[in-house]
Amino acid sequence: MHNQDTQKKGSASIWQIAKAVMFAFMGIRKKSDLENDAATLTPAQVIIGGIIGAVLFVLGVMFVVRLVVS
Amino acid sequence: MAAVHGDVHGHEHDDHHPSGIMRWITTTNHKDIGTMYLWFSFAMFLVGGTLAMGIRAELYQPGIQILEPELFNQFTTLHGLIMVFGAIMPAFVGFANWQVPLMIGAPDMAFARMNNWSFWLLPVAATLLVSSFFVPGGAAAGGWTFYPPLSTQGGLGVDLMIFSVHILGASSIMGSINIITTILNMRAPGMTLMKMPLFVWTWLITAYLLVLVMPVLAGVVTMLLTDRHFGTSFFNAAGGGDPVMFQHIFWFFGHPEVYIMILPSFGIVSEVIPTFSRKPLFGYSSMVYATASIAILSCVVWAHHMFTAGMPTVGQLFFMYATMLIAVPTGVKVFNWTATMWRGSMSFETPMLFAIGFIFLFVIGGFSGVICAIVPIDIQVQDTYYVIAHFHYVLVSGSLFALFAGAYYWIPKWTGRMYNETLGKWHFWLSMFFFNLTFFVQHFLGLAGMPRRIPDYNLQFADFNMISSIGAFGFGSTQLLFLYIMINCIRSGEKAPQKPWDGATTLEWTHLPTPAPYHSFEKPPVVN
Amino acid sequence: MVENKSIANVLMLKKLLIFTLIMFVFGFALVPFYEKFCEVTGINNLLRPDIQAKEIQVDESRWIMVEFDANTRGLPWQFKPLQTNARIHPGEPVSVMYEITNNSDREINGQAIPSYSPRFLDKYLKKFECFCFTKQTLKPNETRQMPVQFVIEPELPADIQTVTISYTFFELAAGVSAVNK
Ligand code: HEM
């Protein structure tokens, strides 16, 4: 993860964005990971990731609701 | 770090300023505008508070003594509107005006002239709102959420209210555009996003939320207006509309709105707690993330305000689960504040007292919120005093206490003078005592079934209502003490030392003299 | 340097203003979205005929009292059911006549809005025909009789013995289209 030469803006992998968003939703993140995120993610990636995350959150809750009422 | 960079330039900027009243009307200085915002919101706080005193006086005993039911409803409606849109929101914008440029090393707000406009819209809107008491038919009386059909039926007072909400919305949007641009474009070199103080972060996110949902509020009140006067039927069932749709659109704005009112206070508390614990904020990055996620998720929980409006079970369950999950990032914040205090060398000056009071009471409000989110319970407590207790615990002992903490914390920086610490502590303890006296018993009233927004009640509720009213009168009077403390500080407070709080680490304390000069950071500071 | 900054600021201002405008429009877009959502999910399906999908079994062992109620709001019509109640079996097709009279000397458009007690009755009430599905236009002093045909499904909870079906006529302003265009 801490590969020095990948540390530039926009170089984050999908998985890294997903991880950043997931931790954001819980509200916890290690400082070192955060700095890594800040260095490699662009705002656009974070926003799109956040929106996708929110949609997935909604779908996830909906899925649970389905399970509960069926 | 502590070196004060000479920012006091030889030449006098203040010369070419109009003096007297014109100075305030034409000013584009962020400090002047911030000051005006703060005084305006305090004035509105007193107006809204007076209405609250009226409400509690009427509810002191069962029966109708002081306010006729019509007037009582106008009081509750305007109390809510004035406190939300006139007191709490502008107060936070006032803090942003003062503090955001100081904390990021910017000389002023990005759009100084627009800043002036967005302030001066407020007195206009407030005048409309308050004057609606004196028009035929009186003020709007359908609750601060102005649900139709009441809001499509009322008289001129409702039109004045709609107009005033439009103006207040425009002001908020202009204010947030200004704040966003300032934060994103005007930071001093080296002040990266992840170095920004948390107060700035929370305001950045709040401002985004504002531009996201304020236009929706503007849209929904526009629909009300056209329903009232131009023959549309957005919310009129007879014309094919649906009054429940109003509730959906309103709360799509309304729930993010409640976070708009709490996120900046998270920011203030996150500055105060580390300063007086003499430790850096625990989990700064998680705080940023938690704030952002609260903001996003707050847009998908709105219908928890509508559990009894008629909704399929899947809908109720969805909004119930989503609401309860939102409490997780909120809980993370509380954990982080507590962890910041843990083994810190704490001292308990007034700002810290208010911040700690905030944490305690906000947690109570958060818990009662989660209880309201449980559908079967909410069906019982919806529209009772339980909900009133819930949101006063998060808004009064949440937002308002944080505002007090911020005011005591930064007043030395703003005025160069110290407030009276003894009186400040009195203000805190009296507020704490009377607040709980007023609102804790309202939980019991709500659970026992006392509905909100009624001027009279069953005898069984008499004792708790009397206690609550006594508490309210005490709380109201205590706030006059705050006014006294502030005036006393401004006029004859002791001279503040350069850095009255030794734990403070943000730019306004480390890089500027006290009081902050009229023009600051014209040369950007060096942040390392 | 300063130039650049104010250009960047104005650009930001424009973006945010556009965003604000989009959200304002979004507020209005919620209206058709809401209607579509209710239609697709079958919520709020008060004003469309139901289709008899399956053969409904008549439950001869049970009686339900159905009360009919009629109101007008803000229009000079007289509106009443020809019978005030009916004792029926769940599952049995029922037909009731309502009568409206325009007591004024102008032509008036009206729309009837149903409401039920208990509130969840709509889940068990299948209406095949109703004057509330369209707007009604009455000439001066015209009288009209109109039927409602419905079935109450046998799945109605057993503890419910009396239900009320109520209609309220509202005036439609001239030029306003009826609910179901
Ligand atoms: C832990 C977080 C929270 C949860 C789970 C929560 C949940 C709820 C629920 C379910 C209701 C609806 C109750 C009803 O009408 O029956 C409600 C009402 C309300 N909440 Fe919260 N809430 C939370 C935090 C907050 C915060 C932080 C604020 C504002 C600073 C706030 C302000 C309000 C207001 C103003 C109302 C009442 C609106 C009205 O009907 O007039 N809440 N809350």
Ligand SMILES: [Cu+2]
């Ligand atoms: Cu809410």
